[in-house]
Amino acid sequence: MPNGQWYPPEWPDRIRALAAGELIAVEPRRAATVMLLQDGATGTDTGPDSGLQSGSGGRPGPSVHMLRRRTSMAFAGGAYAYPGGGVDPRDAEDAQLGWAGPSRDTWAARLGTDPASAQAIVCAAVRETYEEAGVLLAGPDATTVVGDTTGDDWEADRQALVTRGLSFAEFLDRRGLVLRSDLLGAWARWITPEFEPRRYDTWFFVALLPEGQVTRNASTEADRTVWIRPAEAAAGYDKGELLMMPPTISTLRDLLPYATAAEALVAAAGRDLQPVLAQARLTGTGELVLSWPGHDEFTKHIPAGGRP
Numbered sequence: 001m002p003n004g005q006w007y008p009p010e011w012p013d014r015i016r017a018l019a020a021g022e023l024i025a026v027e028p029r030r031a032a033t034v035m036l037l038q039d040g041a042t043g044t045d046t047g048p049d050s051g052l053q054s055g056s057g058g059r060p061g062p063s064v065h066m067l068r069r070r071t072s073m074a075f076a077g078g079a080y081a082y083p084g085g086g087v088d089p090r091d092a093e094d095a096q097l098g099w100a101g102p103s104r105d106t107w108a109a110r111l112g113t114d115p116a117s118a119q120a121i122v123c124a125a126v127r128e129t130y131e132e133a134g135v136l137l138a139g140p141d142a143t144t145v146v147g148d149t150t151g152d153d154w155e156a157d158r159q160a161l162v163t164r165g166l167s168f169a170e171f172l173d174r175r176g177l178v179l180r181s182d183l184l185g186a187w188a189r190w191i192t193p194e195f196e197p198r199r200y201d202t203w204f205f206v207a208l209l210p211e212g213q214v215t216r217n218a219s220t221e222a223d224r225t226v227w228i229r230p231a232e233a234a235a236g237y238d239k240g241e242l243l244m245m246p247p248t249i250s251t252l253r254d255l256l257p258y259a260t261a262a263e264a265l266v267a268a269a270g271r272d273l274q275p276v277l278a279q280a281r282l283t284g285t286g287e288l289v290l291s292w293p294g295h296d297e298f299t300k301h302i303p304a305g306g307r308p
Helices: 011-019 104-111 115-133 152-162 168-175 230-238 246-254 261-270
Strands: 029-039 043-046 062-069 084-086 178-180 184-191 200-208 222-228 279-282 288-292 295-302
Touching: 011 279, 011 288, 029 115, 029 261, 062 115, 062 230, 084 115, 104 115, 104 184, 115 152, 115 168, 115 178, 115 184, 115 200, 152 168, 168 178, 184 246, 184 261, 200 246, 200 261, 222 230, 230 246, 246 295
Parallel strands: 029 200
Antiparallel strands: 029 062, 029 084, 043 222, 062 222, 184 200, 279 288, 288 295
């Protein structure tokens, strides 16, 4: 039985075109995505049922917030993923951005970048989580977190962030808030394959849902959001019921050992952030072998002129 691995049918042709020098790899855009965690509750935030069943039974452990990308999306349409998106270059340039928690230098060492880039990546993680899930990892000071982000005025600011009419630094300043970088834990880094026309160099983070805040489907890119335990989501993927990209199912499986959300956040400090990039090779018979180093479950063998 096939699993739910996202696999665009045009990939074999693109891989062969890249190998023949007929296709030039595009530069990946930096991005961030956040696995929001909470203990206990599971269930659907919004959207029609799609065969995904989530409940309190089964394996214990934290729940993770996931969204289903609309099938009309050009990239990974119909796939389950986490809130996230691309870096806003303004976030790397703004030295006045309200910030609390580990320094930019500390984050640079952890993420393998320069301090300005680290600031932009962390900002992308916090901003995109607010834009797509309505959850804001920020507070009035270094020890508090905002408790309620609902209301027309908050929604107006969120929309201004989405359209980039408002920078994240301006948003925080307007609200009298500082970004709480200590609420994030860097978990993994994956880079979209060279043969994909839309490429992202994505840092994955974990974070706990702040007390008093609730998630909602605030993204125009998703038709459904859900809180689900990683074991249940992975089981749906294994049965071919849930479509996911390799980074998504891999990070879900990595959450399985942790009994609580707090345990997962603590474990993030020891995670390996070596980037994962798919590799493709042609054999002497014309077979195409597609693999993700260190992740054998995603290996594909495509016969000459065929599909896996």
